[in-house]
Amino acid sequence: ISEIWRDDDELDAIRVHAATAVMLVFSAFVLEIGFLGTGLLFGQTDDAGLSGRMANHRVVDSLLTLFEYGLKLACGMCIWKMPSVVHIDHFAVGGPRPVYFLRFAQWSLAVPTLVLISNRAFLAELGFRATFLRSLPSLVLVFFSIWLAWLMEVTPVYAWRWPLLAASGLAFVLAEVDQVRLCWQCRHLELHGMKTCMVIYQVLTFVFYTIVFLMGRFGFVGLQLEQYIYAYCDSTVKVLQGALLALIRGCEDAQTIHLWYAEAVAYKKDFDAILKMAHVPIFAIRTDRTITRVNESAVELLGLSSGSDVLGKDLNDLLVQSSKEAISRSLEKMRKDQWRNGSGLFEVTFRQPSSEKEAFLLLNLVPIDLEVDGVPQSIVAIGQDLTELSELKSVEEKKSRLMAVVSHELRSPLHGMIGLSTGMIDVVKTEGLKRQLGMVRSCAVRLLDLVTNIMDLAESDKRKKSAETLAVMRQKVNFLSLVEEVVVMSRHAVDKANKPLIKTGVELRNLVRDMERVPVVLGNPYKFTQLVYNLVTNACKFTKQGSVSVCGKYLEDKSILELSVVDTGCGISKEAQDRIFKPFEQEHSNSGDSRNFQGMGLGLAVCWEIVEQHGGSIRVESEIGKGSSFIVSLACQKDEFCDPVCEVPELDKPSDEPVPVKTPPAVPPIRRPRRARPLILSVDDDEVNQEVIRSSLQNDYDIVCCMSGPSALQWLEEQHRKKEILPDIVLLDIQMPGMTGALDLSHGGT
Incomplete structure (x- = not known):
């Protein structure tokens, strides 16, 4: 360089x-x-x-x-x-x-x-x-x-x-x-x-x-x-x-x-077109609830001639009082959330200015045009007209009340038929008449079972639609005795031809009693009985040869009791296993062969609902031609087990030892007169039920029948005033005209 x-x-x-x-x-x-x-x-x-x-x-x-x-x-x-x-x-x-x-x-x-x-x-x-x-x-x-x-x-x-x-x-x-x-x-x-x-x-x-x-x-x-x-x-x-x-x-x-300007103009035009042509009512309001814009559906809903009739007015002027409070709560919730989210869906009721007609809407508030400080310039209220649905709600409520009445009115005569036919079978001497009465009782039992299943499914469907939670009864259930009881009932069950449900060559076995320990399960004992009975009778119905076994397994590490109903019947196809737990579905219902077997396909659907209500699970394992296994898993008590089922002990013989004398109470008892037989008061508005009670109990008890709650109270007051004998037991119908059983009980207690 x-x-x-x-x-x-x-x-x-x-x-x-x-x-x-x-x-x-x-x-x-x-x-x-x-x-x-x-x-x-x-x-x-x-x-x-x-x-x-x-x-x-x-x-x-x-x-x-x-x-x-x-x-x-x-x-x-x-x-x-x-x-x-x-x-x-x-x-x-x-x-x-x-x-x-x-x-x-x-x-x-x-x-x-x-x-x-x-x-x-x-x-x-x-x-x-x-x-x-x-x-x-x-x-x-x-x-x-x-x-x-x-x-x-x-x-x-x-x-x-x-x-x-x-x-x-x-x-x-x-x-x-x-x-x-x-x-x-x-x-x-x-x-x-x-x-x-x-x-x-x-x-x-x-x-x-x-x-x-x-x-x-x-x-x-x-x-x-x-x-x-x-x-x-x-x-x-x-x-x-x-x-x-x-x-x-x-x-x-x-x-x-x-480009942004062109897109904004296009979006505005599209938004205006959507707002105008939307089939749902839409309101634009400020944060102070002043209406700035409405679409044609909202104008039609409010019965107005044009949207200008409500522009500048307070939205509260168009609402009933309860809806004003709902709007205020929603706006306050959005304000606390710093206007980041919408209000969520809530119901409001509009009152048309020109008339007293009301319109029910499902409304959602959405903030738009947020300013620098995060406060929206406008809020869009998007509604869904529920006026017709509200009418359907009232119809649904009426249907629910009707179902309750129908349930009572159907079950009462059926119980009467079963009770009267059972009593007559023990009295009549002619074999042909006994056979006919047995057929009547069998038909009534099957019809009662059908009504019970339908009512249970209807109640479950109503609960799901209303999003209600069922308060399940939490009693200690002894599955050792429950399964034994179901097995006994199933052995005496008959089909619609009055023939035994368990066919010749089929053995019904209770293997639950072979378990070393059976844990206690908390739940509704009646529902669990219905669950096991439906599974067992369903297995017996589809098994022509072999056995139907009720088995149990205690999973101690998971605190779960597994109850299995295993049969050697015709089996269930893979396709059918996905639908048999739905109402009115059976193995052969798609092929038109369902009439070869009795029933309407409700038993397993009811089983599914019962297990779901108790927080358990149910599944099926099956192979065509080899049989099926229905396994129910239920949470159980970890350190509490069922007592073994014992024979009913004989009554103790009279003892020669002296009986200690009890000191009489200071207040003399109301029932002063002594009587040879207990007294039963039956309160029911159904004459058939009264007849069943009378014919079933009159040999061992004294029966007094009252056809209404007031008449029962009157009789009790008269007995008390005369210091006559009061009943040892009261059989009280809950659902009666005029005074219900619950009200009658509260008066009778005082």
């Missing part, structure tokens, strides 16, 4: 012009800081995509431009104020020339930065990393081109001068060819013409610098003129490229804003 330039007098004039250039670059630097602040301001938005776009375009471009301006400022300040490293170009035509090392160092970083900025005009959407990697070959070529030019000037070996100049020029040409190629590849982009013009301007600027550089080497341009051109072009011509880039970004932003 050549020696250092020693003549400072010739460099003084160059320092003065370097100072002027510094002032010009500084003004551009301040202007670019303003562009950076604008980019940061535009990037402050809730839209992550928009924020990323603004940061990627404006902010990154401004930072790159500021970096380039900073290099020029540093270079100019060093040439102006501080002694700089200046070498000698010995081989320049016209005599030695000074070579500023700092100017080449600044160019080696500033020119690649300008190339990167130009390429970002085409590739900014890909992100900074992708743009940098795509531009890296050009950046490296430009960097080496500048330093090769510097070596060409400062080399003391003339033979290296021309090869270095050729290598520098080749690297520069290759870099610019790559830029032109990139410009052609991105010709489909918007504003491609403006971006191409910026690249052309950059190429012409670099060519101009090259020409001035070569003219200086060959003596066509003087030393001071060459340095003046470099100083002022760095502060004007290259700065203009940054202005062109800012113009391109401004045009892109203008296009984006125009």
Whole structure:
């Protein structure tokens, strides 16, 4: 490398012009800081995509431009104020020339930065990393081109001068060819013409610098003129490229804003059309409940001639009192939630201004047009007309009451038929008549079972629709005795032909009593009996040969009792296993063969409901031709087990030992007269039930029958007044006209 330039007098004039250039670059630097602040301001938005776009375009471009301006400022300040490293170009035509090392160092970083900025005009959407990697070959070529030019000037070996100049020029040409190629590849982009013009301007600027550089080497341009051109072009011509880039970004932003405006106008038109044509009532209100807009469905719902009749009015003026409170609660909930979410669905009742008619709506409040402080400018109330559904609700309530009455009115006669036929079978002597009475009883039992299943399913369906939770009875259930009882009942069960339900060649086995320990389960003993009875009778119905076994398994680690009903019947197909727990579904119901077997397909559906009510599970395992297994899993008590089933003990024989004499109480008992037989008071409005009770109990008890609650109370008062015998037991019908059984009981207790 050549020696250092020693003549400072010739460099003084160059320092003065370097100072002027510094002032010009500084003004551009301040202007670019303003562009950076604008980019940061535009990037402050809730839209992550928009924020990323603004940061990627404006902010990154401004930072790159500021970096380039900073290099020029540093270079100019060093040439102006501080002694700089200046070498000698010995081989320049016209005599030695000074070579500023700092100017080449600044160019080696500033020119690649300008190339990167130009390429970002085409590739900014890909992100900074992708743009940098795509531009890296050009950046490296430009960097080496500048330093090769510097070596060409400062080399003391003339033979290296021309090869270095050729290598520098080749690297520069290759870099610019790559830029032109990139410009052609991105010709489909918007504003491609403006971006191409910026690249052309950059190429012409670099060519101009090259020409001035070569003219200086060959003596066509003087030393001071060459340095003046470099100083002022760095502060004007290259700065203009940054202005062109800012113009391109401004045009892109203008296009984006125009697109947003067009989309906003289109969305508004679509929203207005949806609002107008929607078949649900929609209100727009302010936070103070002032109505600002209504659609045609809302106008029709309120019985108005036009929407202007309610604009500006308070929404509360159209609501009943309870609905006003519901609106207030919903708005308060949204306010506490800082208007981030809607109110959720709630019911309100509108009263038409022109009449006293009421309309029931399911309403949802949604905040829109949030201001800077988060308070919405408007709230949209979207409703669903439930007027017809409210009428259906009343119908549903009437249906529920009807089901309760029907349940009582159906079950009472059936119980009467069963009781009377059972009593008559024990009395009559003729075998034919006994057989007919047995058929009557069998039909009544099957009908009672059907009514019970239907009522249970209806009650479960009602509970699901109303989202009510069932308060399950929590009694201790002894499955050891319960299964034994079900097995005994099933052995005496008959089908509709009055034949035994358990066919010849089928053995019904109770294997639960073989368990070492049977845990206690908390639940409804009646429902559990119904569950096991349905499973056992269902298995007996489909088993023609083999056995039906009731098995138990205690899973101690999980505190679960598994009860299984296993049969060797016809089996259940995979397809049918998915639907047999639904009402009115049977194994062969799809093939039309369901009438080969008795029943309506309700038993397993009732089992499913019972298990679900008790928080358990039921599943089926089956194979066609080999049989089925129904497994019920129920939570049980961990440390409490059932007592073993024992035989009924015989009555103790009279003892010869003396019986201790009891001291009579201070208050004499009400039942003073002694009687030979207990007295039963039966209170029921159904004469059939009274007859069943009388015929069943009259051999061992004295019976008094009252057909209503008031008559029973009157009889009791009369007995008490006369100090006559009071009943030992009262059989009280709960559902009676006039005075219910519960009310009768409360009066009777006092």
